[in-house]
Amino acid sequence: MDYHINESEYRLMDILWDVQPVNSMELAGLCREQLGWKKSTTYTILRNLGEKQILRNENAVVQALVSRGEIQKQESRDFLRKKFRGSLPAFIAAFLQEEKLTKQEAEELQELINQASEGEEA
Numbered sequence: 782m783d784y785h786i787n788e789s790e791y792r793l794m795d796i797l798w799d800v801q802p803v804n805s806m807e808l809a810g811l812c813r814e815q816l817g818w819k820k821s822t823t824y825t826i827l828r829n830l831g832e833k834q835i836l837r838n839e840n841a842v843v844q845a846l847v848s849r850g851e852i853q854k855q856e857s858r859d860f861l862r863k864k865f866r867g868s869l870p871a872f873i874a875a876f877l878q879e880e881k882l883t884k885q886e887a888e889e890l891q892e893l894i895n896q897a898s899e900g901e902e903a
Contacts, residue, residue, distance in 0.1 A: 783855065784833070784835060784851065784852055784855045785833075785855075786830070786833070786835065786852065789826055790826055790829060790830055790835075791825050791856075793806075793808075793816075793823065793827070793830065794830065794835065794845065794849070794852065795849075796808065796811050796812060796815060797836065797843060797845055798848075798849045802842050802843065803842070804826065804841055804843075805824070805841045805842070806841065808823065808827075808843050809823040809824065815874060819856065827843065834846055835852075836843055871884050
């Protein structure tokens with residue numbers, strides 16, 4: 782399933798994933814503290830996310846229906862497709878033009894590559 786959420790929706794979900802299940806009033810308070818939002822803003826975004834079936838708000842208890850990982854995976858695919866024609870190597874090359882990896886980061890990436898490509902060896 783495709784999950785398309787905007788930046789504000791993601792910011793609310795980021796809080797929700799850490800505290801769920803949570804009372805909607807408590808969530809509105811957290812959004813006020815962490816994001817500077819009015820209660821009406823939080824409730825509008827809650828309604829939008831409920832309509833997209835990304836969260837459930839029943840009896841004033843809010844619970845995510847979609848995990849952080851699922852949203853991040855979708856957002857990552859969309860980003861690669863839009864900005865790099867779906868090419869992960871093109872993204873990494875662009876990133877590494879300005880950034881340097883630590884030895885540990887390079888080892889972690891190599892391990893991820895090894896795990897992802899194991900299924901292709903036969």
